[in-house]
Amino acid sequence: MEVFRQLKSFYWSERKYLFISIFSLMAATALGLVYPNLLRYLIDEVITKGRFEAVPYLALGVVGVMAVKAGFMFMHGASSARLGNKTAFNLRKALYEKLQYYSFQYYDQARTGDLMSRLTADLGAVRDFVGFGFVQLLNVFMMVLFGTVMMFTINWKLTLLTMVTMPFLAFTAIRFESRIHPAFRSIRKSMSSMTTSVQENITGVRTVKSFAREPHEIEKFSDRNEDYKVNNVNTSGIWAKYFPLMELFANLSVVILLGLGGWMVIGQVISLGELVAFFSLIWYIIGPMWGIGFHINNYTQSKASGERLLELLHQYIHVKNKENAVQLKADQVQGHVVFDHVTFAYTGKQPALTDFTLDARPGSVIGLLGGTGSGKSTVIQLLMRAYNVKDGRIMLDGADIRDVTLESLREQIAIVFQETFLFSSTIRNNIAYGVKQVSMDEVVRAAKLAKAHDFIMELPLGYDTVVGERGLGLSGGQKQRIAIARALLKNPKILILDDATSAVDMETEHEIQRGFREVMQGRTTFVIAHRISSLKHADEILVLDEGRVVQRGTHQRLMQEEGPYLETYKIQFADQPDASWDEPAAPIGEPLFADAGAAARENDEAAEREIAASAGAQAKLRGFAH
């Protein structure tokens, strides 16, 4: 019951339904006792004494009692359903809210299928027990109690003798409970592993099909399906072993009653009517005793489910607001970002970032370059406080970001991720996602800046087109442009572009960059890119390798020193058969962040020519520089 004590806050507010349900079920149960008494009266007072004229009145009495009992059963059903569903509603709400605030650290490990199974099957089991199971379990005890008391009033000796097998029955039921509980826990686990498999398969259906891995997926699912089956069969085995035993003990008491009771009637110790009433009462007790297995099963299942829900509810949230956290005021934020000797490692891993230091003045553009896994995205994750920094600190306008409320910090930041996530909603809603009140004009303006407007207008329903789950139905570049529009619309103090234009073609990238330039003036911008052309006008470019800054400076400076930046430049440059790979030969637009990088740009051409000459690729360079 400890589990349900911990879940009390979810159902206690609805206790009036609980009490109505208990009261009405008890009343109905008590009315059930009228029937054996009527039988006794019918035999001893009416039939034996030949007063047959009373039979119709007795029959009417039974109908009346049954009608009232039906009324109480209706009240029990209705209030239990309300109680169960209100509890489920409260729990679902709390769990969903909790899911919103779990830290990235939690989601790094979480399995969607498992979460879904907790939110559906486990929640359903708790709902059924709180709504019906509990009251019915209580009713079982009441029926046994009422029935026994009534039997005692008829003949205490016969009652004691009839009840002699009941302790064995109770003992078997308790043994049964202790075996069946772990079995149900295993069933729940294998169920969630099976749903995880289904969910992953549906999400990754394209990958599965493109690698023709359907047979492998079927086999993987079969294993889990098998595991689920085995767990269910084992549970049925426990059930099959204990249930007949319980039935045997229950039936033994009937045999004892008939034998001893019959003998007592012959010896005129009790009347025939009393034996018939006794017989009816013993079934009144045995009925719920048989059901006790079901109720215990129901209880243990919901207890296992309740534990799994509590595990979610008690999950530690790593990143949360401190007490007295400062609320950033949007109109006062400058966007001055400082990383002060930050070292960070993901749980159980080598540091992803080591002694990282950076001073990004308001309105400046910072470029991050580095190979896969070098720590670029980690810099961004830490800035948005997806994870807490323990070694070193990150400051925004002089305040440690751990002292600032998460909401106000993230309101100042807009990120365009490498992978675009779109919700199954209209394009308009997807663009307006990060902003509360927004007009259609603003949405269209952002879409135009992100070069998304034209292709959106070509869709049959334009901005009202509903995109499929995860944006299916749109190309990678189109999705990225919608994500860019979403970020632009937010108009943040800090803009982060995490390989944001990797999926669009060069020309579109260039146009989008012009859009950024227009919108992002005065905003601090972080650009992660693999193409040097996307970063070259940044105020400072940091080159990362295995979490360490190995080079830093402007494009112009970095081009003049030996190192990975120059190497990358050469590789990117040498790989291109056509000079137009990077930016159009004829400058169709200004470079990105022209204002911020204006000083650096002046000498670009000369530096690039020098390098290209040394690489023996002058012809290609003509298109690269502008």
Ligand SMILES: Nc1ncnc2c1ncn2[C@@H]1O[C@H](COP(=O)(O)OP(=O)(O)OP(=O)(O)O)[C@@H](O)[C@H]1O
């Ligand atoms: N959520 C995570 N949990 C554990 N380790 C992670 C996580 N995210 C990144 N890492 C690890 O941290 C290191 C740096 O990763 P990061 O994503 O910052 O690299 P990156 O430079 O952005 O790479 P890419 O260009 O491929 O996106 C890698 O070794 C990576 O495996």
